[in-house]
Amino acid sequence: MKALLSQTIKAGLTAVLLLFILSAGIGESGAAQYFTRVKQVIDGDTIRLYNGRLARYIGINTPEIDHRTGVAEAYGFEAMSYNREQVKGNKLHLEFDRQRADRYHRLLVYAFNSEGRMINELLLSKGLAHLFSHRLNTMYFQRLLKAQKRAMETKQGIWKFWSETGKGPYIGNLVSKRFHLQTCPVGRKIAPANRCVLPSAWEAYFMGFSACRVCQPPHIFYHKASQGVFYNNDIRPKKASPKRLINLTIQGAVTKCRTEK
Ligand SMILES: [Zn+2]
Numbered sequence: 001m002k003a004l005l006s007q008t009i010k011a012g013l014t015a016v017l018l019l020f021i022l023s024a025g026i027g028e029s030g031a032a033q034y035f036t037r038v039k040q041v042i043d044g045d046t047i048r049l050y051n052g053r054l055a056r057y058i059g060i061n062t063p064e065i066d067h068r069t070g071v072a073e074a075y076g077f078e079a080m081s082y083n084r085e086q087v088k089g090n091k092l093h094l095e096f097d098r099q100r101a102d103r104y105h106r107l108l109v110y111a112f113n114s115e116g117r118m119i120n121e122l123l124l125s126k127g128l129a130h131l132f133s134h135r136l137n138t139m140y141f142q143r144l145l146k147a148q149k150r151a152m153e154t155k156q157g158i159w160k161f162w163s164e165t166g167k168g169p170y171i172g173n174l175v176s177k178r179f180h181l182q183t184c185p186v187g188r189k190i191a192p193a194n195r196c197v198l199p200s201a202w203e204a205y206f207m208g209f210s211a212c213r214v215c216q217p218p219h220i221f222y223h224k225a226s227q228g229v230f231y232n233n234d235i236r237p238k239k240a241s242p243k244r245l246i247n248l249t250i251q252g253a254v255t256k257c258r259t260e261k
Contacts, residue, residue, distance in 0.1 A: 033095040044079025044128055045120075046106070048088060050249050052194040057120045057146045058097055061132035061210065062157070062220050063197050073221045079128040086122065090114040097137035110140060117260040124148045127157020130220050132210045145208040145226040152206055158220050164200050167220035170197040179204040184215030 014037035019215045040048040044062025047055050065080060084210050093112040111119040118140070123129040124147040131148045133141055170179045171187040174194045178203070180187025198204040201211075201218040211219045 005241055013109070033093065035091050035093050038090075038092055041080060041084040041087060044083050044123060045075065047083070047092075049107070053095065053107055054104075055109045055121070056102060057092065057129075057141060058110055058137045059131060059133055060110045060120050060123055062123060062129045071202070075128055075221075079123060079159070082123065082126060082128055083119065086113045086119045087111070097139045099134070099136050108137060118143075120144060120176070121147045124149055124157070127151040127155075129158050130205060130210060131208050133208060135175050135177070139221040141208065148208070149206060152202075162202065162220070164202055168198065168200045168203075170198045170201065170204055170217055172198045174205060177209050178212045179209040179217055180212045180233070181217050182213040184212060186212060186214045 032223055037050040039050050043050060043065045043101040044056070045057040049055055050164075062083075063076035064080040065072040090113055093116070094107070095112070096112040097108065097110070099108050101230070113119055113122075119139070120129075121144055124131060124144055131144055133144075137153070138173065150207050151157065152162075155162070169182070171181045171182055172195070173187070173190045174196055178186075179198055180190075198207065198209065204211075205220060206219075211217045
């Protein structure tokens with residue numbers, strides 16, 4: 001019995017080790033999921049795994065952090081700190097969707113913390129990320145959208161200071177889940193069957209669309225910034241509290257959309 005038990009444990013350990021080794025294999029393992037530890041938290045939606053590989057959370061986008069200058073979009077450091085809390089010292093359970101990696105060779109993952117809660121979803125529900133869907137990776141789209149809707153309705157994080165700055169209606173692509181200005185060359189190419197009209201940017205986000213990067217309709221991350229709140233933080237996580245507030249050129253990003261019409 002003892003021998004059997006020890007054999008079972010050995011087999012179990014081998015399996016775990018094998019999974020760990022496979023995890024270093026750029027996802028060619030064929031395994032739909034695996035367990036790993038985290039070496040480093042890069043920002044709200046990107047981590048470095050123990051094997052050195054970068055992994056990006058699927059279906060969300062967190063505010064950018066410029067590690068070179070220590071400047072971040074509003075809530076960038078909050079998102080990173082929250083992400084760090086979730087992955088700290090834990091064995092992370094990762095799940096893949098249809099695409100294993102993006103063009104930067106980052107693994108694309110749904111990450112589950114030690115309590116089995118999906119970090120992608122948690123970030124959305126705290127308002128520390130917005131939904132950023134990809135047509136190939138939609139396994140948890142409805143679940144993620146639900147989390148974002150709750151955050152929007154209760155004005156969490158990035159949604160707290162929302163004001164409709166742009167002028168609708170916008171054109172939505174039902175397949176890519178991007179929304180565009182009516183003048184956008186990309187938006188104009190959407191097949192009529194896939195096209196929809198969104199009366200406001202709020203409605204676009206509420207329905208799970210995210211802003212086109214070409215025509216730049218009002219972007220959620222610009223909103224707090226446009227009210228003069230933009231954090232210039234020390235990038236070290238322990239000092240992630242705002243140091244000073246600076247008025248920002250990013251406001252121009254929203255204006256630029258209008259002048260491009
Ligand atoms: Zn566009």
